[in-house]
Amino acid sequence: MDTPTQVVGEINLKDFSDYKFNCHYLGELIGSFIKDLQKPALTEKQEETYLKLKSKDKLTDLQNITLAEFEAKIKEKETPSFELIQGSKSVLHKVWNKEVLGIKEVLKSKAVRRGKSQENESIELVNNVFKLNLSKNTQRLENDYFTGEPDLITDKSIIDIKTCESWETFYSKTEKKANDDHFYQVWAYMLLTGKKQGFIAYTLPSYDESFIIYAQSSTIDIEEENQIFLNLNFDRIPQNKRIKVFKIQNQDIDLEVVYQYLDKCREYLNNLNIQFENQQPLNY
Numbered sequence: 001m002d003t004p005t006q007v008v009g010e011i012n013l014k015d016f017s018d019y020k021f022n023c024h025y026l027g028e029l030i031g032s033f034i035k036d037l038q039k040p041a042l043t044e045k046q047e048e049t050y051l052k053l054k055s056k057d058k059l060t061d062l063q064n065i066t067l068a069e070f071e072a073k074i075k076e077k078e079t080p081s082f083e084l085i086q087g088s089k090s091v092l093h094k095v096w097n098k099e100v101l102g103i104k105e106v107l108k109s110k111a112v113r114r115g116k117s118q119e120n121e122s123i124e125l126v127n128n129v130f131k132l133n134l135s136k137n138t139q140r141l142e143n144d145y146f147t148g149e150p151d152l153i154t155d156k157s158i159i160d161i162k163t164c165e166s167w168e169t170f171y172s173k174t175e176k177k178a179n180d181d182h183f184y185q186v187w188a189y190m191l192l193t194g195k196k197q198g199f200i201a202y203t204l205p206s207y208d209e210s211f212i213i214y215a216q217s218s219t220i221d222i223e224e225e226n227q228i229f230l231n232l233n234f235d236r237i238p239q240n241k242r243i244k245v246f247k248i249q250n251q252d253i254d255l256e257v258v259y260q261y262l263d264k265c266r267e268y269l270n271n272l273n274i275q276f277e278n279q280q281p282l283n284y
Contacts (some may be wrong), residue, residue, distance in 0.1 A: 009102045013276070016269035021095070021262060023148030023192075026184040028091045033261055034184075034253060036085075041077035042070060080257060082264050092265055096272045114163055114207070121205035122163045123152065129240050134159070141192040145262050150189040157197035158189045159245075164204050167234065173202040173244055186248045191255075198248035205242070207232040 021029065042050055050070040053063055084092075098104040119136065127134055134152045141148060152159040162182065164170035186198040207215075212232045216225045234242055 012100055012102075013273050014099060016099075016266045016273075018144070019095075019099075019266050019269060020142055020145060020147040021265070023146055023185045023188040025091055025095065026146070026188050027182065029088050029184075029265065030258060030261060031184055032085050032087050034258070037080055037254075037257065041074045046070060082261055084261075084264055084268055088261075088265060089268065092268050093272070096269050099269075100273070100276070114165055118163055118205055118208065119151070119161065122161045122201070122203040125203045125205055125239055125243055126152070126159065126161065126201055129243050141189075143192060145259055146188045146192060148185070148189055148192060150193065153193060153195070157195050157199060158186065158193055159199045159201055160186050160189065162200060162202050164202055166231070167204065167237075170202060170204040170242065170244070183248055187253070190248070200246045200248065202244045202246075203242065204234055204237075206234045 040047070050067070053059060053067045053070070056063070059067065094104070123134065123136055126132065132154075134154065137150050137153050139149070141150070150158040151161045160182065162173075164173060182200050186200055190196070190198045212229060215232060216228050219225055219228070
């Protein structure tokens with residue numbers, strides 16, 4: 001086994017005032033915030049009661065209190081709070097750890113490794129099924145707040161590929177819509193490219209032969225060896241049964257509100273710099 005290279009790291013206390021967030025962070029970073037914004041101020045029942053109270057000429061004291069509470073909720077929704085939610089803070093700590101200390105998660109997940117190593121096979125699957133001739137995009141795009149590298153770009157749309165780990169994980173994707181993390185990633189790609197359409201393609205290419213042989217080396221049982229092959233090679237399944245594409249509907253999201261929230265995220269990252277510099281060994 002090769003001896004690991006010893007890397008000398010450095011602390012990089014950078015100014016995050018103009019930091020550009022990678023698109024793959026956006027689901028965790030702004031997803032819950034946007035959902036809260038899009039929720040109506042009142043429930044259907046409250047809205048019905050509110051309209052009835054507004055139409056009355058005279059109200060009881062209790063009705064006046066109820067009406068005032070409803071109007072306060074409506075006003076609060078019109079002026080959103082930009083206080084960071086806990087999920088955003090958790091992502092920002094990951095960003096700060098990576099940018100300042102050089103600490104980040106190693107690609108230990110088999111699913112993540114597979115997505116990286118078999119991207120070309122997934123693109124080939126897209127091309128074969130939809131009679132296309134697309135190549136992997138290698139251009140990194142950015143605006144004042146986002147940076148990212150969409151997988152495939154066509155004249156009218158972008159396509160982001162998610163390579164599934166197994167038939168079970170692929171099948172689960174065909175039973176539901178694209179999740180929020182992927183939605184906001186593609187939404188940002190659409191902004192960066194100016195495309196009006198976005199798609200997420202969940203794919204299931206067969207594993208590389210070398211990977212299958214390595215997996216089979218863990219057993220001396222011929223039946224287990226054959227089963228490992230069946231679990232990792234999907235060539236017997238028609239290609240059009242091994243791809244599922246979701247169209248991303250471009251929701252009415254107030255971009256300026258998103259940018260204001262990301263400004264708060266930048267402030268939080270700069271505050272983490274200050275906290276780090278002021279950190280003391282004693283906490284009393």
